[in-house]
Amino acid sequence: MSQKDEKSQPEQGTMRVKRGFAEMMKGGVIMDVVTDVQARIAEDAGAVAVMALERVPADIRRDGGVARMSDPEMIESIKAAVRIPVMAKARIGHFVEAQILEALGVDFVDESEVLTPADEAHHIDKFAFTVPFVCGATNLGEALRRISEGACMIRSKGEAGTGNIVEAVRHLRSILGDIRRLSQADSAEQFDWAKKLQAPLPLVQEVARTGRLQVPLFCAGGIATPADAALAMQLGAEAVFVGSGIFKSDNPASRAKAIVEATTHFRDAHILAKVSRGLGAPMTGIGMDEINESQRYASRGW
Amino acid sequence: MNSRIGILALQGAFASHANCVTELGHSAREVRTPADLSGLDGLIMPGGESSTMSQLLESSGLFEPIREAIVDGLATFGTCAGMILLAHEIVDGRSDQCCFDAIEITVRRNAFGRQIDSFEADIDTVIGDFHGVFIRAPRIESVSEKVEVLGTYGGEPVLVRQANVLASSFHPELTGDARLHEYFINSVVTTKET
Numbered sequence: 001m002s003q004k005d006e007k008s009q010p011e012q013g014t015m016r017v018k019r020g021f022a023e024m025m026k027g028g029v030i031m032d033v034v035t036d037v038q039a040r041i042a043e044d045a046g047a048v049a050v051m052a053l054e055r056v057p058a059d060i061r062r063d064g065g066v067a068r069m070s071d072p073e074m075i076e077s078i079k080a081a082v083r084i085p086v087m088a089k090a091r092i093g094h095f096v097e098a099q100i101l102e103a104l105g106v107d108f109v110d111e112s113e114v115l116t117p118a119d120e121a122h123h124i125d126k127f128a129f130t131v132p133f134v135c136g137a138t139n140l141g142e143a144l145r146r147i148s149e150g151a152c153m154i155r156s157k158g159e160a161g162t163g164n165i166v167e168a169v170r171h172l173r174s175i176l177g178d179i180r181r182l183s184q185a186d187s188a189e190q191f192d193w194a195k196k197l198q199a200p201l202p203l204v205q206e207v208a209r210t211g212r213l214q215v216p217l218f219c220a221g222g223i224a225t226p227a228d229a230a231l232a233m234q235l236g237a238e239a240v241f242v243g244s245g246i247f248k249s250d251n252p253a254s255r256a257k258a259i260v261e262a263t264t265h266f267r268d269a270h271i272l273a274k275v276s277r278g279l280g281a282p283m284t285g286i287g288m289d290e291i292n293e294s295q296r297y298a299s300r301g302w
Numbered sequence: 303m304n305s306r307i308g309i310l311a312l313q314g315a316f317a318s319h320a321n322c323v324t325e326l327g328h329s330a331r332e333v334r335t336p337a338d339l340s341g342l343d344g345l346i347m348p349g350g351e352s353s354t355m356s357q358l359l360e361s362s363g364l365f366e367p368i369r370e371a372i373v374d375g376l377a378t379f380g381t382c383a384g385m386i387l388l389a390h391e392i393v394d395g396r397s398d399q400c401c402f403d404a405i406e407i408t409v410r411r412n413a414f415g416r417q418i419d420s421f422e423a424d425i426d427t428v429i430g431d432f433h434g435v436f437i438r439a440p441r442i443e444s445v446s447e448k449v450e451v452l453g454t455y456g457g458e459p460v461l462v463r464q465a466n467v468l469a470s471s472f473h474p475e476l477t478g479d480a481r482l483h484e485y486f487i488n489s490v491v492t493t494k495e496t
Contacts, residue, residue: 010421010436017420020315020476021437024349024382027313043396046357048313048350083396084351085417085438107417107438130418238317264312264358265334 013130015152021108021132022153022216025049025085025239029229029260030218032056032243034074036081042246045256049085049108051241052078057114057161058244058283061295067115069097075104087134092301093119095128102131108153110134113300114160114243123301126150136220138171138298140178141197144207145302147214148200154213156237157298158221161244163285165222167298168232172219176236183211221298224249224282226262226275233266250280305343305487308333310368312358314350314383318475322483336367344377344491346483347384349437349473352392352411355383356399365400372404377466377491379483385469386411386440393443405464406446409471413441425472427453427461429485434460434472442471466490 011017028048033039039050054070055063069090079086085107090097092111097118101109111124113136126133127150136157137143143154156175158168182193185208194204206214219232220241229240240263242256249255258275265271293299307323309316311332320330323346333339345368347355359365372378372388380388386395390403393410414420417438425434434455442459445451453461453470461470461482468490474482 010423012419012421014422016435016476017422017437020435020473021417021420023315023318023476024351024437026315026317026350027311028351028354043353046354048354083394083411084353102418105416105418132417260354260358261361265362268334 018132018152019215022134025153025218026216027264028239029256029263030087030239030241031246031256032241033078033247036077038247038252039078039081041253042256043082043084045253046260047084047256048239049087050078050082051087051089051110051243052106053089056244056247057297058163058248059161060114061161069094069101069115072100072104075101075106079105089115090124091115092117093122093124095124098124098129098131098133102129106131108132108134111151112136113157113297117300123149126152134218136298136301137175139174139197140182140207141199142302143175143213143217144197144199144203148203151215153216153218155218155220155241158219158223159288159291160221160297162222162288162291163224163245163248163283164288165224165228165231166288168219168221168223169235171221171298172217172232172235172237175213175217179207179211179213182208223259224285226258226272226279229259229262230266230272233263239263245283248283255279255282303492304328305491306331306341307487307491308339308342308345310345310347310355310384312362312364313354314348315473315475316348319346319348319381319483322475322480323487326480326484326487328487333364334362336363339364339367339371342376344379344487345371346486347378347380347387348475349382349384352383352386353396353399355387356396356401359387360400369402369404372402372467375466377468377486378404379468379486379490381470381473381475382437382439385409385471388467388469390446405462405467405469406448407442407462407469408444409440410443411440412438413443414439423455425453425455425460427482429481432474432482433477433479434470434474435476436472439471463490
């Protein structure tokens with residue numbers, strides 16, 4: 001084989017291809033859907049991707065029990081219904097669920113704390129997959145540990161299924177605030193940061209040098225209104241996930257479209273005022289003091 | 303000479319394009335509303351989801367002003383989804399998906415398959431060997447005689463130009479190699495009538 005031929009061999013599943021796909025979703029809205037009908041509503045509203053799952057987090061929270069990967073048949077029906085990318089969730093540490101999702105041709109796997117964790121010590125080795133992964137994080141150390149395992153996108157965990165943005169704000173402020181502080185640290189202090197964050201030193205040093213995470217940072221967990229989406233974006237998130245907030249509201253189609261507009265025009269208060277009008281009632285939502293510690297999804301994973 | 307390049311920032315990889323432009327010493331401006339279009343020397347349409355951008359082009363009132371600006375000669379570079387927006391015809395898109403009909407090509411959305419089929423590979427272009435990143439990429443199915451093919455992969459066109467419009471099915475903004483942006487600014491933007 002000539003060198004020219006060797007050079008032109010295409011490579012799949014590289015970090016550039018996986019992280020690059022996450023770049024393409026920036027400024028967009030990824031919506032949780034449980035049926036093909038909802039998937040079409042999401043695509044009609046301008047979603048950049050849908051997350052196919054059997055129950056939205058609000059229902060998982062209500063029903064209790066063990067929450068697992070969705071039925072492949074349901075994922076297939078959603079894949080067939082839309083042209084935009086389809087994501088799906090695997091349990092933390094459940095690499096076989098992830099293998100199945102990859103075999104189904106899902107475009108992104110969310111190793112998600114919303115499902116019941118399958119492993120109490122190990123997250124999935126995400127380098128072993130061609131399909132890219134997104135993982136949740138509550139702070140910078142957690143984000144860098146997930147990146148060290150091969151995650152190509154980080155999202156705040158927030159507190160899924162509550163319609164309450166307070167936890168996502170806490171997580172974004174923690175991650176982005178620590179990035180700002182770390183970027184001021186001198187080389188000796190960076191060793192201490194790595195120890196405190198319990199994260200690999202080379203990743204810590206890279207964040208200190210560049211002032212940003214190695215992969216896109218999105219917001220998830222508790223977005224219920226266009227204003228919530230714009231808040232996440234102004235805080236520094238690069239795109240948003242909306243779970244229960246759309247299909248648990250009075251008028252999912254118009255709310256979905258309004259959240260798409262708000263995510264694009266997140267700094268323009270006049271547009272935000274315009275798109276926030278007349279959307280009907282948002283999901284009711286839950287205060288954090290109404291959920292006891294054991295019911296908090298954000299504490300799953302480490 | 304410093305050029306003012308607008309980056310369509312409705313959705314997608316607009317930040318990476320802006321970095322390429324500013325690294326070359328030019329200024330980049332995010333474009334989200336018609337007011338952002340004034341005084342631009344060139345416009346880049348990034349990758350992302352073409353159906354999302356299509357809707358946001360309509361709702362933001364940008365579609366018609368951009369269409370007119372391109373007809374009037376605004377140098378425009380579309381990558382991946384941006385190329386789909388510039389095409390004459392879209393195959394496998396949504397039926398309500400709009401396009402600018404600015405370059406006489408027919409493109410098929412997601413022609414290379416799903417994300418697990420996305421790839422990177424070396425391609426031959428008018429500016430020499432270039433590393434192309436193809437993400438759920440569209441395929442250029444046909445080009446008219448007015449279209450110059452400036453880059454190929456596996457014998458198929460992946461980089462094309464018609465007068466003031468440049469389009470690629472791959473992502474030059476993801477490789478840290480700004481030569482294609484340089485080509486756009488030096489060869490497409492500067493040929494514009496001023």
